[in-house]
Amino acid sequence: MSPENRLNPVMVSSATVFDIERYATEDGPGIRSVVFFKGCNLRCSWCQNPESHSSSPQIMYYSKQCISCGRCVEACHTDAVNNIQPFRFVTDHEKCDLCKRCIDVCFTNSRKIVGRQMPLDEIMDELRKDKTYYRESNGGVTFSGGEPLLQAQAVLYLARSCREEGIHTALETAGFVPWSAFENLHPWLNLLYFDLKHIDSDIHSQYTGVPIEPILENIRRAGELFDNIVVRIPVVPGVNDSHDTQGRMMGFLAGQTAVRNVELLPFHRLGMTKYEGLGMRYAMENVVNVRKSDCEPFAEIGRGMGLTVRVGAG
Ligand code: SF4
Ligand code: SF4
Known part of the structure; x- marks a missing residue:
């Protein structure tokens, strides 16, 4: 399955979002506003935002x-x-x-x-409200989801508008999208966050619904355009919390010149009530939360390969 097969059509005058969070501090540097786009082409078993899955309200x-x-x-x-x-x-x-x-x-x-369909100009009005905070904290705007690049034209419009007004921009993506989305966005992005959930395609498919190869290829190619890529790895019990798996993921990342920063995100069940509220079963109901200290040995593996690894988002 290629990413193109699951790419949704997009509109350039509006976007479907499920939240615009202001004063965020964990999705890039400084104080930020985060636009959460609705719709995702992965179905990660541990996802804490099930309301992001469907592209509809x-x-x-x-x-x-x-x-x-x-x-x-x-x-x-x-x-x-x-x-x-x-x-x-x-x-x-x-x-x-x-x-x-x-x-x-x-x-x-x-x-x-x-979730609601919002005109892009209305989203920009929201984002402009905190320009003073962005400036004083070296913050800015982050595009997240869901998978924001399923609405690539909308992200492009917003990122370009932000950059033209001097606002720092970041994008969080799972990366299962056509390469052209990154090429088009590149001039308007300051920072790129990639998720990496596993390195074995069969296991990646089992827990996310899609193969890993197109994502790895996009991470490789992104290094040709971006010099500031942060990779986020959710540490999920029974899925990728072994030294072998973490070591192979870190090994892949250490080979990418543009990837120098890695963040390990400990699994938690905070999204469980949202599954119930949408009438969805939560596959990780009985899985225990991961402590930060559980992730430290994995962080050490990456550090030993020359990566800067922190536990937690920042
Ligand atoms: S659940 Fe029924 S009443 Fe509620 S919004 Fe949907 S159609 Fe309308
Ligand atoms: S049953 Fe619950 S959700 Fe439905 S109208 Fe009554 S209080 Fe609201």
Whole structure:
């Protein structure tokens, strides 16, 4: 399977986003605003943002606030809401037409739409609000997701607009996209973050749904254009937390001249309630959180190969 086969069409006048986070400090240098694009072509078992998977807006259900009154079931004209165990009043997204009637009748604010189509100019207006913070902290704007490069034209427009206004730009990508996306963006990006989840294609496919080869090839080629690539490795129990796997990943990265910084991200289950709210099963429900100290031996492997490795995002 090639990345081209799964690339969604994009619009240049708007983008589908599920959040714009202000005052972020873990997605690049300084204080940043992070645009989270909705839609992803990977399905990582440990993903903490399941609301990023679908490229369409969806209804999220918050069970803790719900008083089981059933008004949402009665209000829904497409029979998309039903009290289904164990998730309770979640939405069948295939049936839902986003009419919002179930939201309007809910007294407890237990339902909301995640994601919306935003005009690019409106996104830029949001990003401009914190220009002073960017300037004073050497921060800027980060494009994340989901996979932002599935909306490559929108990212291109925003990155170019930011750079023309002197705003630092960074992009976080899983890299399973056509190479042309990187070529086009290159002049407008200051910093590139790549995810690397495994080095064996079969295991990568098993846990993410796609092979690793196109991603490795994009990391190799990115070194021809970018001189500032940071690679992020999620450390996930039973998936890639062995010395052998980490050693081979670090070995690959040490061979890429543009990759000098690596961040190891310990697995945690913080996204679990979001899976429940979307009526999705979470495959890592019983997997224990990884401590930072568990990652240190892997960091040492990379440091021994000349990489700068830190545990945690920054
Ligand atoms: S938004 Fe409308 S169609 Fe969707 S679940 Fe709610 S009431 Fe039903
Ligand atoms: S209307 Fe709100 S409180 Fe009532 S069952 Fe639906 S989600 Fe729960």
